[in-house]
Amino acid sequence: MSSKYPFAEIEPKWQNFWEKNKTYKTDLSHSGKKLYCLVMFIYPSGAKLHIGHWYNYGPTDSWARYQKLKGKNVFEPMGYDAFGLPAENYAIKTGIHPHDSTMTNIDEIRMQLKRMGCMYDWDAELMTCEPKYYKWNQWLFLQLYKKGLAYRKNAPVNWCPKDQTVLANEQVLSDGTCERCGTTVIQKNLTQWFFKITEYAEELLAGLDKITWPEKTKLMQRNWIGKSVGAEVHFKVDGSEEIISVFTTRPDTLFGVTYVVLAPEHNLVDILTTNEFRNQVQEYRNSIKSLTEIERTSTVKEKTGVPIGAFAINPVNGEKVPIWIADYALATYGTGCVMAVPGHDERDFEFAKKFHLPIRKVILQPGTNETDELTEAYTEPGTMINSGSFTGVNSDEGIEKIISYLEEKGFGKKKVNYRLRDWLISRQRYWGTPIPIIHCEKCGEVPVDEKDLPVELPYDVQFKPGGESPLISSEKFMNVKCPKCGSNAKRDPDTMDTFVDSAWYYFRYLNPNITTDPFDKSLADKWTPVDMYVGGAEHATMHLLYARFIHKFIRDIGYTNSDEPFSHLIHQGTITNQGAKMSKSKGNVVNPDQFIEKYGSDVFRMYLMFMGPYELGGDWSDKGIAGTDRFVQRTYELAMKFSGLLKQSASQNVYDVEKLSENEKHIYKKINQTIKKFDEEINHFRFNTAIAALMEMINEMKLLDACSKEIQLYALKRFITLLAPIAPHLAEECYNMLGSEKSIFENPVWYEADPIALVEDMVSIAVQVNGKLRGTVQAAINCSQTEVKNLLLNDEKIKKHLEGKEIVKEIYVPNKIYNIVVK
RNA sequence: GCCGAAGUGGCGGAAUUGGUAGACGCGCUGGACUCAAAAUCCAGUCUGGCUCACACCAGGUGCCGGUUCGAGUCCGGCCUUCGGUACCA
Numbered sequence: 001m002s003s004k005y006p007f008a009e010i011e012p013k014w015q016n017f018w019e020k021n022k023t024y025k026t027d028l029s030h031s032g033k034k035l036y037c038l039v040m041f042i043y044p045s046g047a048k049l050h051i052g053h054w055y056n057y058g059p060t061d062s063w064a065r066y067q068k069l070k071g072k073n074v075f076e077p078m079g080y081d082a083f084g085l086p087a088e089n090y091a092i093k094t095g096i097h098p099h100d101s102t103m104t105n106i107d108e109i110r111m112q113l114k115r116m117g118c119m120y121d122w123d124a125e126l127m128t129c130e131p132k133y134y135k136w137n138q139w140l141f142l143q144l145y146k147k148g149l150a151y152r153k154n155a156p157v158n159w160c161p162k163d164q165t166v167l168a169n170e171q172v173l174s175d176g177t178c179e180r181c182g183t184t185v186i187q188k189n190l191t192q193w194f195f196k197i198t199e200y201a202e203e204l205l206a207g208l209d210k211i212t213w214p215e216k217t218k219l220m221q222r223n224w225i226g227k228s229v230g231a232e233v234h235f236k237v238d239g240s241e242e243i244i245s246v247f248t249t250r251p252d253t254l255f256g257v258t259y260v261v262l263a264p265e266h267n268l269v270d271i272l273t274t275n276e277f278r279n280q281v282q283e284y285r286n287s288i289k290s291l292t293e294i295e296r297t298s299t300v301k302e303k304t305g306v307p308i309g310a311f312a313i314n315p316v317n318g319e320k321v322p323i324w325i326a327d328y329a330l331a332t333y334g335t336g337c338v339m340a341v342p343g344h345d346e347r348d349f350e351f352a353k354k355f356h357l358p359i360r361k362v363i364l365q366p367g368t369n370e371t372d373e374l375t376e377a378y379t380e381p382g383t384m385i386n387s388g389s390f391t392g393v394n395s396d397e398g399i400e401k402i403i404s405y406l407e408e409k410g411f412g413k414k415k416v417n418y419r420l421r422d423w424l425i426s427r428q429r430y431w432g433t434p435i436p437i438i439h440c441e442k443c444g445e446v447p448v449d450e451k452d453l454p455v456e457l458p459y460d461v462q463f464k465p466g467g468e469s470p471l472i473s474s475e476k477f478m479n480v481k482c483p484k485c486g487s488n489a490k491r492d493p494d495t496m497d498t499f500v501d502s503a504w505y506y507f508r509y510l511n512p513n514i515t516t517d518p519f520d521k522s523l524a525d526k527w528t529p530v531d532m533y534v535g536g537a538e539h540a541t542m543h544l545l546y547a548r549f550i551h552k553f554i555r556d557i558g559y560t561n562s563d564e565p566f567s568h569l570i571h572q573g574t575i576t577n578q579g580a581k582m583s584k585s586k587g588n589v590v591n592p593d594q595f596i597e598k599y600g601s602d603v604f605r606m607y608l609m610f611m612g613p614y615e616l617g618g619d620w621s622d623k624g625i626a627g628t629d630r631f632v633q634r635t636y637e638l639a640m641k642f643s644g645l646l647k648q649s650a651s652q653n654v655y656d657v658e659k660l661s662e663n664e665k666h667i668y669k670k671i672n673q674t675i676k677k678f679d680e681e682i683n684h685f686r687f688n689t690a691i692a693a694l695m696e697m698i699n700e701m702k703l704l705d706a707c708s709k710e711i712q713l714y715a716l717k718r719f720i721t722l723l724a725p726i727a728p729h730l731a732e733e734c735y736n737m738l739g740s741e742k743s744i745f746e747n748p749v750w751y752e753a754d755p756i757a758l759v760e761d762m763v764s765i766a767v768q769v770n771g772k773l774r775g776t777v778q779a780a781i782n783c784s785q786t787e788v789k790n791l792l793l794n795d796e797k798i799k800k801h802l803e804g805k806e807i808v809k810e811i812y813v814p815n816k817i818y819n820i821v822v823k
Numbered sequence: 824g825c826c827g828a829a830g831u832g833g834c835g836g837a838a839u840u841g842g843u844a845g846a847c848g849c850g851c852u853g854g855a856c857u858c859a860a861a862a863u864c865c866a867g868u869c870u871g872g873c874u875c876a877c878a879c880c881a882g883g884u885g886c887c888g889g890u891u892c893g894a895g896u897c898c899g900g901c902c903u904u905c906g907g908u909a910c911c912a
Contacts, residue, residue, distance in 0.1 A: 004862090215827090216826090216827055216828070216906090216907085219826075219827070219907095220826090220827085220907065220908085223826075223907090223908075224908090226911065228911075228912090230912085246912075247911095247912065248912060249911095249912070250912080261912090301910090303910075327910090328910050328912090329910090329912080330910080330911070330912090332911090333911045333912075334911070334912060335912095337912090338912045339912075340912085341912090345912070346910085347910055347912075348912085350910095417911085417912090419911055537906080537907085538906095538907095540907080541907090541908095574905095574906085576905095579904095579905090610835085610836095610847085610848070611835065611836085612835060612836055613836085616828090616829085618835075618836095619835090621834085621835075621849095623834070623835075623849055623850075624834085624835060624848060624849040624850090625849090626848095626849070627835095627847085627848045627849055628848080630848090630863095631848085633862095633863095688835090688836070688837085688847085688848095689836095689837070689846085689847080691847080691848090692836095692837075692846065692847035692848075693846095693847085694847095695847055695848070696846080696847065699847095764843080765843090766842075766843035767843090768842085768843085768892080768893070770892075770893090771891090771892060771893045772893090773843055775843095776843065797878095797879090808892090809892060810892090811842090811892050811893080813842060816842055816843085817842045817843075817893085819842080819892050819893060820892085821892050821893095
């Protein structure tokens with residue numbers, strides 16, 4: 001049919017218009033009504049834009065457009081998270097250089113993004129693999145290094161003995177084998193760089209109370225940081241000068257310690273193990289070496305361990321208790337040492353039972369006897385018993401009392417411990433930011449001078465697996481003179497975790513070409529924090545925590561004035577396919593292109609928004625897309641029918657409802673109700689109900705024929721404006737057809753609802769008898785209970801239910817419900 | 824195991840602080856238009872009973888209880904699904 005909306009012409013037409021007129025170029029010098037709306041930037045993989053990206057970017061752009069129409073100065077940038085493992089793996093497989101494949105992908109993705117028709121300010125585009133960007137990763141590294149927040153230490157990596165390469169966790173299959181060759185992966189220690197995020201643990205925790213994020217995300221970060229308050233207790237070792245420090249949250253159970261456990265990797269193990277036990281200990285350590293971290297920490301696995309022959313001395317009672325090593329003590333948490341209280345800790349209980357270690361009751365459960373045998377660990381508070389001078393004290397108070405006692409005697413102190421570990425940023429990979437450190441035999445690790453940045457990533461590198469970091473193979477890169485002493489030295493061969501790139505990119509968008517600073521400080525002061533950040537929930541603990549950490553660090557070195565990077569955060573839901581996450585490896589990725597070709601960008605984006613609540617996502621189905629397409633067609637036909645109206649008539653901003661005809665009054669009320677509803681819904685990312693409101697509106701539009709031109713224009717102008725955020729191309733075209741010469745987004749206008757039109761004069765009141773609906777009555781708004789009662793007593797149906805009954809009680813909720821309780 | 828979210832028609836999903844369950848859309852059924860089809864428009868569509876029909880009656884938001892004049896919504900106890908996490912001393 002000829003009147004079918006020709007999206008294939010219209011959409012490129014407006015995209016070109018917007019680009020040519022720089023409609024979406026943000027003037028950052030005006031920050032008065034600033035709104036920084038950001039989506040997590042895209043990883044330019046070969047899979048290009050999929051439905052998940054559309055679901056993230058389309059609705060968020062609609063929200064940003066709505067804000068722009070409301071008069072906000074909106075900044076909405078887009079860029080590429082261009083470094084990373086997949087490009088390198090692709091290169092290993094195909095021989096195509098990561099730089100080349102990444103650039104090709106970016107070019108295609110940029111085209112796809114432009115076809116979506118989002119409001120991106122393309123002048124702000126950035127890609128992290130460019131020297132002008134990653135130079136500032138290196139700068140950041142040096143600032144952290146200066147403050148002692150970047151340091152090296154030994155840390156295990158997944159190592160495939162056959163491929164001779166380091167594997168990321170996701171490259172290790174669940175059975176602990178290499179995803180490429182099936183060889184069992186082992187753990188190997190390498191000296192690696194860390195950022196001291198733990199220094200900010202307390203502030204990262206406290207800051208969560210000040211940001212508007214989903215509660216579950218904040219909870220995940222709280223758990224991830226894992227603050228616990230307790231004590232550090234020092235145990236002397238019998239016949240040795242060494243001290244074993246343990247962290248405990250239950251110092252009140254100190255008298256119940258019957259053994260001490262060290263993590264098998266703990267340094268003290270070599271020192272303390274007696275000759276007699278040496279073989280056994282070595283054997284045990286070997287036996288757990290092959291286990292992956294996942295197996296090691298599995299809670300279903302039975303605990304194992306061996307004694308090392310040495311004894312620790314309990315500071316509070318001088319008792320000698322055996323020292324064991326066991327897999328359930330983790331080197332990475334607390335001090336790596338545990339005081340075992342089998343009577344009051346489930347793990348210790350299980351372990352003591354298995355190895356026949358003594359179990360001592362030192363906390364009495366209320367309502368039980370001291371002589372009752374413990375059948376399981378009692379972990380709740382109670383009365384302290386068998387605890388020397390502390391016997392009889394309530395265990396909650398005992399915690400503080402024991403700590404005071406320990407501090408007094410120098411046996412320990414109060415201690416706050418965090419689960420959070422420092423951020424390991426070294427990657428034994430090619431496609432990333434080189435670490436700006438030079439290793440000199442004489443001077444040790446020497447930072448590259450800031451004026452020598454960037455340390456450029458060389459192009460010509462053997463990045464295929466085999467050996468260590470790929471950069472080692474580039475002699476040109478590796479061999480440098482020591483900046484301090486001038487002798488021959490080597491560069492650090494590792495690259496940085498790509499989470500470093502994404503930890504501060506929102507600053508860089510404000511001026512991605514600045515060469516004198518990582519970002520424009522004066523703009524950053526005005527434009528950060530990001531006002532709305534939208535992205536996947538899978539980043540809850542990594543990216544979103546790292547960015548908060550780096551932001552606080554940047555603040556502490558005087559580069560920004562805000563405390564948090566993202567003041568509001570929303571996670572879009574996941575779109576699955578037949579219940580499974582879409583992934584290239586599963587081959588269940590749905591390509592959006594087919595829908596864009598068939599229906600156009602507006603219909604597709606609107607369908608994604610209409611599917612359901614944004615934060616829930618859902619299973620993909622194209623079943624209902626015809627519905628949004630129909631809506632678009634009807635809108636287009638409506639605009640066509642009234643084309644030129646803007647030139648034939650003018651409408652007022654407000655009309656007196658009483659002076660309108662019945663049809664006009666109806667339209668007038670409906671459009672104003674729709675404005676109110678739509679505004680509320682879209683403001684809270686409830687796109688599905690916002691669109692439903694527009695559909696209801698268009699269903700009423702058939703009444704326009706019976707309205708004056710003024711009212712027609714009044715309704716259509718408003719309807720098209722509401723449509724503009726969710727179907728921008730269509731709305732522009734419709735407005736154009738009405739007779740406008742300008743883009744809606746050039747001179748943004750938003751219509752406020754006329755409050756008088758929102759008031760209903762008649763309401764329908766539900767009438768219940770004994771809580772069951774028996775009818776409804778039409779009454780004037782705010783009428784009295786007596787009036788409503790008179791109305792309902794005239795209703796035959798309702799009367800029938802009241803006949804011969806005694807009225808016990810009447811509840812009247814004005815304008816809503818009238819409930820009569822009868823006997 | 825622990826933490827979190829969610830269970831509503833054939834389907835996706837609506838439902839302010841407890842106040843007319845099923846908005847909006849898909850699908851389906853019937854009708855109009857057409858030589859015919861597509862498209863479009865109109866009507867119907869929770870289940871069961873009764874009825875020519877209108878009406879009416881009963882039941883109904885995962886299950887079992889409770890609070891209340893009134894519960895999808897609040898409380899207690901389960902079941903299922905999906906996310907997160909994994910011995911955190």
